[in-house]
Amino acid sequence: MTTTTAKGSALSLTDFYDVESLYSSEERLIQSSVREYVRSEILPHVGEWWQEGFFPPELARSFGELGALGVTLPERYGGAGASYSAYGLVCREIEYVDSGMRSFVSVQSSLVMFPIHAYATEEVKLEWLPRLASGEAVGCFGLTEPDAGSDPGAMRTRCRKVGDEWVINGVKRWITSGSRADVAVVWARDEGSGKVLGFVVPTATEGFQAVDIKTKASMRASVTSELYLDDVVVPERYRLQVEGLRGPLSCLNQARFGIAFGVMGAAQACFDEAVAYVSDRPAFGEPLAAKQIVQERLADMLSEITKGSLLAYRLGRLKEEGKDHPARVSLAKRDNCRSALSVARAARDLLGGNGITTEYAAIRHMLNLETVATYEGTDTVHTLVLGREITGHNAF
Ligand SMILES: Cc1cc2nc3c(=O)[nH]c(=O)nc-3n(C[C@H](O)[C@H](O)[C@H](O)COP(=O)(O)OP(=O)(O)OC[C@H]3O[C@@H](n4cnc5c(N)ncnc54)[C@H](O)[C@@H]3O)c2cc1C
Numbered sequence: 561m562t563t564t565t566a567k568g569s570a571l572s573l574t575d576f577y578d579v580e581s582l583y584s585s586e587e588r589l590i591q592s593s594v595r596e597y598v599r600s601e602i603l604p605h606v607g608e609w610w611q612e613g614f615f616p617p618e619l620a621r622s623f624g625e626l627g628a629l630g631v632t633l634p635e636r637y638g639g640a641g642a643s644y645s646a647y648g649l650v651c652r653e654i655e656y657v658d659s660g661m662r663s664f665v666s667v668q669s670s671l672v673m674f675p676i677h678a679y680a681t682e683e684v685k686l687e688w689l690p691r692l693a694s695g696e697a698v699g700c701f702g703l704t705e706p707d708a709g710s711d712p713g714a715m716r717t718r719c720r721k722v723g724d725e726w727v728i729n730g731v732k733r734w735i736t737s738g739s740r741a742d743v744a745v746v747w748a749r750d751e752g753s754g755k756v757l758g759f760v761v762p763t764a765t766e767g768f769q770a771v772d773i774k775t776k777a778s779m780r781a782s783v784t785s786e787l788y789l790d791d792v793v794v795p796e797r798y799r800l801q802v803e804g805l806r807g808p809l810s811c812l813n814q815a816r817f818g819i820a821f822g823v824m825g826a827a828q829a830c831f832d833e834a835v836a837y838v839s840d841r842p843a844f845g846e847p848l849a850a851k852q853i854v855q856e857r858l859a860d861m862l863s864e865i866t867k868g869s870l871l872a873y874r875l876g877r878l879k880e881e882g883k884d885h886p887a888r889v890s891l892a893k894r895d896n897c898r899s900a901l902s903v904a905r906a907a908r909d910l911l912g913g914n915g916i917t918t919e920y921a922a923i924r925h926m927l928n929l930e931t932v933a934t935y936e937g938t939d940t941v942h943t944l945v946l947g948r949e950i951t952g953h954n955a956f
Contacts, residue, residue: 624695738785
């Protein structure tokens, strides 16, 4: 694996506390194969794609061939049967390149394959999971609406049962991969019982339409769409076997876990770039790297990445032991997003004027991370989850 060594020391700047040695050889093998692929095949092009607001469609198959989709799912459904930590490391390696690339993988794995695996019938699992794992099919997750984001219980999308079928009506907003998707996991409130229900909706179904949001200044190398469901009819067998907000929240818990690992990849990319830049950039007769304040900022960045990587490692092992309480996931998602944003902002600043161009990665990561801190529960939402855990008072 490629490592950058600290000048004058044997310590690795890409893994200062030797966290990687805590993972199993299988987990490290998965990590290194993803790292090799994304750094050679995606990294050289991603700045241009981001600039153009483009996510190459063929990447779905490439991620599938790499085994990056549905990493934790059983092999019988096309997954790799690997650990949650392996999934986290995959997210970290992909987000080193771009948060939009990692978003694609997170949505496909945690928000589409996870609910189908957890809540669909065997027939529906076999129908969709192998195709989603190979990247032949793309999925999206429709929970957020124009007037219901942090408060998904306020959703207006409705479903009603008519004979053996369900009729769904509503609008979903901010849906990653929406217009590319072959299948959407859609959450709607049942007009009869008042409960939130989930459905597997093939996007070719009549009445389903996806329109891309084109004005993003963040996550530009990722497709984000609005979904319109106008009397969309799906059979009962496409209803997920889960009721209430517990369904969508269980999916978000999986995706937030991946984010806690992923953002450390983006932070590492910014740190690597900043170290290389200040080592060469002259100012006042010597490299910027020789200045005390620059060194302090690099030390802060390294500390944030080291702490965040250890937090992610522990979260992974807790999850594998069945102890991944949602509040633990909230703490890691919130804190690691904060750390990654602070590292990206510092890197952008250390690059001076060059730091505002997409020829360097810092500003792209910094702007992407604004989305990462917002989706899957905003910083405030996770603060309120932790506050409720600490005090017993619900302050939402
Ligand atoms: C690029 C992108 C991709 C996305 N992909 C998906 C996807 O694939 N599927 C999907 O379903 N959604 C997706 N989302 C939506 C995302 O999850 C929401 O944007 C997010 O949950 C926030 O909701 P909102 O935008 O409605 O903001 P709001 O909920 O309106 O929040 C606005 C502000 O109010 C604050 N706030 C909210 N509640 C409280 C409170 N009780 N007390 C104090 N402050 C509060 C928030 O922290 C925030 O600062 C995506 C979003 C983006 C930007």
